[in-house]
Amino acid sequence: MNLLIEAVQWLLDPVNWQGENALGMRILEHLGFSAVVVLVAAAIGIPVGTLIGHTGRGRGAIIAITGGARALPTLGLLTIFGLWLGIGLEAPFLALLVLALPPVLAGAYAGVESVDRATVGAARAIGLTERQILTGVELPLAAPVIIGGLRSAALQVISTATLAAYISDTGLGRPLFTGMKTQQYDMMLGASILVALLALIVELCFQLVQSAATRRAEPHNGHQHRAHSGARERIAA
Amino acid sequence: MNWLSQNLHIVGQLLADHLVLSIPPILLSLIISVPLGRLAAGSPRWRTPLLTGTGLLYAIPSLPLFIIVPAVFGFSLRSPATMITALTLYGCALLVRGAADAFSSVPQDVRLAAAATGHSRWGMFWKVELPLAGPVLLSSLRVVTVSTVSLVTVGAVIGISSLGTLFTDGFQRNIDASIITGIVLTVVVAFALDALCVLAARWAMPWQRAVSRA
Amino acid sequence: MIEFDAVHKEYPDGTVAVERFSLIVPSHRVVALVGSSGSGKTTLLRMVNRMVEPSSGTVSIDGVDVRSMDRVKLRRSIGYVLQAGGLLPHRTVADNVATVPVLEGRSRRQARADALGLLERVGLDTALADRYPAQLSGGQQQRVGVARALAADPNILLMDEPFGAVDPIVRDQLQAEMRALQADIGKTIVFVTHDIDEAFALGDEVVVLRTGAEIAQRGAPAEILANPADDFVSDFVGAGTAQRTLRIREVDGRSVVVDGDDRPTGVLER
Numbered sequence: 001m002n003l004l005i006e007a008v009q010w011l012l013d014p015v016n017w018q019g020e021n022a023l024g025m026r027i028l029e030h031l032g033f034s035a036v037v038v039l040v041a042a043a044i045g046i047p048v049g050t051l052i053g054h055t056g057r058g059r060g061a062i063i064a065i066t067g068g069a070r071a072l073p074t075l076g077l078l079t080i081f082g083l084w085l086g087i088g089l090e091a092p093f094l095a096l097l098v099l100a101l102p103p104v105l106a107g108a109y110a111g112v113e114s115v116d117r118a119t120v121g122a123a124r125a126i127g128l129t130e131r132q133i134l135t136g137v138e139l140p141l142a143a144p145v146i147i148g149g150l151r152s153a154a155l156q157v158i159s160t161a162t163l164a165a166y167i168s169d170t171g172l173g174r175p176l177f178t179g180m181k182t183q184q185y186d187m188m189l190g191a192s193i194l195v196a197l198l199a200l201i202v203e204l205c206f207q208l209v210q211s212a213a214t215r216r217a218e219p220h221n222g223h224q225h226r227a228h229s230g231a232r233e234r235i236a237a
Numbered sequence: 238m239n240w241l242s243q244n245l246h247i248v249g250q251l252l253a254d255h256l257v258l259s260i261p262p263i264l265l266s267l268i269i270s271v272p273l274g275r276l277a278a279g280s281p282r283w284r285t286p287l288l289t290g291t292g293l294l295y296a297i298p299s300l301p302l303f304i305i306v307p308a309v310f311g312f313s314l315r316s317p318a319t320m321i322t323a324l325t326l327y328g329c330a331l332l333v334r335g336a337a338d339a340f341s342s343v344p345q346d347v348r349l350a351a352a353a354t355g356h357s358r359w360g361m362f363w364k365v366e367l368p369l370a371g372p373v374l375l376s377s378l379r380v381v382t383v384s385t386v387s388l389v390t391v392g393a394v395i396g397i398s399s400l401g402t403l404f405t406d407g408f409q410r411n412i413d414a415s416i417i418t419g420i421v422l423t424v425v426v427a428f429a430l431d432a433l434c435v436l437a438a439r440w441a442m443p444w445q446r447a448v449s450r451a
Numbered sequence: 452m453i454e455f456d457a458v459h460k461e462y463p464d465g466t467v468a469v470e471r472f473s474l475i476v477p478s479h480r481v482v483a484l485v486g487s488s489g490s491g492k493t494t495l496l497r498m499v500n501r502m503v504e505p506s507s508g509t510v511s512i513d514g515v516d517v518r519s520m521d522r523v524k525l526r527r528s529i530g531y532v533l534q535a536g537g538l539l540p541h542r543t544v545a546d547n548v549a550t551v552p553v554l555e556g557r558s559r560r561q562a563r564a565d566a567l568g569l570l571e572r573v574g575l576d577t578a579l580a581d582r583y584p585a586q587l588s589g590g591q592q593q594r595v596g597v598a599r600a601l602a603a604d605p606n607i608l609l610m611d612e613p614f615g616a617v618d619p620i621v622r623d624q625l626q627a628e629m630r631a632l633q634a635d636i637g638k639t640i641v642f643v644t645h646d647i648d649e650a651f652a653l654g655d656e657v658v659v660l661r662t663g664a665e666i667a668q669r670g671a672p673a674e675i676l677a678n679p680a681d682d683f684v685s686d687f688v689g690a691g692t693a694q695r696t697l698r699i700r701e702v703d704g705r706s707v708v709v710d711g712d713d714r715p716t717g718v719l720e721r
Contacts, residue, residue: 003308070383071427073390075401076420079408083416159298166394167408176300180395189308192301203296350537352502353609354550354599355527368541444541444583 007189016175016190023175027198030171033164034157037093041100041153046146049108053142054134062109069102074160082167092164099160100153107149111142143213151206158202162195172198240414248403252422255399258320258389259430263382265321266328271374273329274336275362288334295330299391302326315396324388328381335377339370372445375438379431386427390419400426452478453499453607453641458508460494468494469664471508478606481633481640483654485647485687491664492643496609499641500526512607527551530600530608530638535616536592538584544570544595545580551603562602569598574628590621597629601636610642614649626652647688651676659684 010016017023052058077098081091115138123137139146165173172195179188241248277287297305306323307314343366351365390401400419407415439446453476460469469491476482484492497503498510501522510517517525531537538547546553548569549562557565567577573594584592593614600608613629614622630653633640644650650657651672658669661683668680676695679685689695693711699719700707706719 007308067383068424070380071387071424073387073401073404073420073423075390075393075404076416076423079404080413080416080420082408083411083413155296159300162298162300163391163394166405173300176304177394189304192304195301196297196305199296199298200293203293346533346535346537347539349502350531350533350539353500353526353531353533353537355523355525355554357523360554365539365541442541444543444585447583447586 003185003189006186007193010186010190011194021175023172023194026172026174027194030158030161030173030195030198033089033092033171034096034154034161037096037100037157037161038104038150038154041097041104041157042150045101045104045149045153046108049105049146049149050112050134050139050142052105053109053112054130054138056113059109059113062105066102066106069099072098074099075163075166078160078163078167087168089168089170092161092168092170096157096160096164100157103149103152103156105149107146107152108142111145111149112138114145115141141217144210144217147206147210147213151203151210154202154206155199158195158199240412241418244415248418248422251398251400251402252426255386255389255401255423255426258317258392258397258399259324259386259426261321262324262328263378263385263430265325266332266381267378269325270329270332270336271367273333274338274374275340275366277333277337278340284337288337291330291333294326299323299327299388300394303392303395303397317397320389320392320397324385327388328385331381331384332377335380336370336374339373339377340366342373343369368442371438371442375434379434382430382434383427386430387423390423452476452513453639454509454511454514455495455498456509456511458495458498458505458510460491460498460503461506467663469498469505472664472666473508474658474666474669476639476641478639479637481642481653481655483650483657484641484643484660485645485650485654485657486643486660486664487645487687489662490660491662492660493611495664496611496641496643499607499609500529500531502526527555527603528605528607530603530605532593532596532600532608532610532613532642534612535589536584536594536596538592538595538599540584543581543583544575544587547584547595548598548602550599555603566598566602569601570595572601573598573632589617590625593617593621593625597632606639608638608640608642610640612644613642615644615646622649623652629653659687 011023049062052062074095077095078092081095085091085094119141120133120137123133128136161171162173162176165171165177172191175187175191176195179185179191273287277284302323303319304314306312306326307316307319310318310322312318312322347365347369348361351361356365389399390404392399393401393405400423403415403419403422407413407419455472455474455476457471457473458469459467459471461467472491472495474482484495486492494503498505499512499517501517501520504518538544539550542550545563545566548566549557549559552562552565553559563580567580570577570580575591575594575598579587579591584595587595593616597613600610614625617625626649633653640653642653647657654672656669657672657675659667659675661667667687668675668684675684675688676690679688679690685691693714696711697708697716698710700709706721707715708717708719709715
């Protein structure tokens with residue numbers, strides 16, 4: 001427990017929040033870098049995933065990619081790209097993009113595919129164009145699942161961006177690795193706690209956005225619709 | 238290939254280390270999550286705290302968790318206990334929800350039939366609920382298996398030896414064959430353990446096959 | 452003999468499912484509890500094997516209050532047939548039938564051997580023994596459900612909408628077989644249904660229930676048809692409809708029975 005107290009003291013020490021290596025800077029760096037990766041992943045993954053969900057073609061590929069991606073070791077990608085591309089932001093950017101794409105793709109695909117086919121058919125029947133169906137019907141209804149995909153991509157990226165400091169001195173992984181090298185356990189643990197908090201905050205923000213999107217997509221799915229008699233009767237076992 | 242043939246012995250040792258670090262957390266998280274998932278599925282009062290708690294746990298990045306766990310539990314940073322504990326926590330984070338969904342998927346009329354034929358609470362759990370929760374439980378277990386095998390490699394940066402050591406070594410000594418070997422083997426181990434889960438499930442749930450054939 | 456004595460069931464949210472219900476079900480008789488949804492009929496049935504506990508009042512079997520019996524043992528001693536059979540999807544047909552004997556400690560082999568006999572008894576080919584429920588038709592599942600309920604040779608059978616999930620032709624067939632089986636085994640049977648025809652087809656005695664399990668009328672099917680107690684019962688049994696108002700018309704010297712729409716339904720034997 002002493003270690004934890006020291007780590008918190010390190011975190012609260014104003015010295016660490018000033019100057020060139022200020023933690024505030026590191027947080028911004030970490031978040032900014034992660035945001036860029038997620039945005040690029042979204043720019044590629046959402047259109048492609050939506051298209052696959054809309055047309056139903058390429059389903060098998062998506063399932064294989066998302067299943068396989070889970071097995072890919074992040075650190076392996078980071079180090080191999082680091083060797084090939086050299087020290088800098090390119091290698092972590094690419095490695096993180098490889099990690100972020102599958103969940104974004106899967107979310108967009110699953111979201112659009114989960115929209116009730118009868119709803120889409122009805123939209124087509126009343127004369128909406130394919131484009132209108134996509135933007136006016138499928139995307140809003142799929143939004144919660146798409147955001148879910150972005151959420152897991154963002155988490156994955158923020159998490160792995162810490163590891164990125166192993167090959168390029170960036171983000172909150174920096175004090176973590178510096179602490180490890182110089183045996184400053186308070187610094188290492190403090191940085192770890194900070195990353196964990198950051199991830200939790202981002203996760204909570206996404207949860208809020210996702211439930212807002214769910215409320216828009218299913219406005220009347222409230223509690224009053226619970227089955228009245230069947231749900232109540234529990235078996236006395 | 239040349240590098241691999243010269244380092245076969247080391248790679249074999251790292252592979253063994255990797256398995257020793259990945260299999261216990263997979264089994265432990267299964268053993269811990271099944272009762273917690275049953276609790277969450279059966280009681281609305283437990284459901285929210287359990288699922289929110291494990292959900293947040295999953296949000297914590299792995300490397301920081303590997304550093305926080307020894308500080309909290311009093312292990313030394315580089316001990317296998319650190320890895321196994323942290324990975325078990327992750328496994329539970331996914332599996333508690335998976336198990337809760339699995340138990341919720343057991344049809345109510347089947348529960349009713351089991352109660353009516355005089356299964357005790359305990360008999361109902363072991364002979365009816367657990368087998369019928371099997372298919373959904375399996376899909377979560379497979380996710381946990383694959384991601385655990387992959388996460389073990391992260392421990393290499395804090396000096397816990399596994400296939401991940403091939404990444405850190407390869408990076409420091411500029412040998413890409415080492416890293417590529419590591420990536421390929423990690424993926425192979427993940428898929429092999431995944432296949433093992435599927436085979437075990439097929440053996441344990443014969444009715445699944447019969448029904449899908451019908 | 453099963454006795455309901457002023458049983459009452461009120462749920463925590465204030466809904467009253469059963470309001471002070473009393474009834475005696477004599478041994479070896481088939482009693483049908485019939486009513487629409489909300490009549491509390493299923494709740495009554497489940498009180499017998501304690502899947503539902505009454506808020507007040509008692510249910511007793513041969514004079515023994517069921518609450519004094521162990522719940523699990525009680526359930527094993529009573530056969531229960533559920534809608535669509537209520538089979539355990541992960542067990543083969545034979546293992547489903549053998550469920551209760553195996554729970555009671557009988558050897559699996561012996562129980563399976565007995566199960567084959569029971570399958571024949573309910574009109575199923577023993578070749579089905581190693582199939583899983585999902586591989587059977589609805590009617591076959593329902594028969595397996597009956598075989599399972601009989602496996603421990605219980606004195607009492609409870610049936611919850613027993614043949615409600617199968618198509619009308621199979622239902623008629625199952626009802627006929629059930630009557631034949633009962634003539635042979637003479638169990639005490641309580642069954643619930645919303646289908647008055649099923650109640651008339653199987654019940655020695657029919658109890659028509661209103662909301663809250665209030666007894667609107669009880670009696671033999673013929674008595675209820677002959678003298679519906681009030682408009683509710685009359686509506687419920689369809690008295691006055693074309694199907695229920697039969698007349699005799701002489702054709703070629705024989706008495707042909709026709710319904711309210713003049714459609715012939717049979718010939719009167721003398």
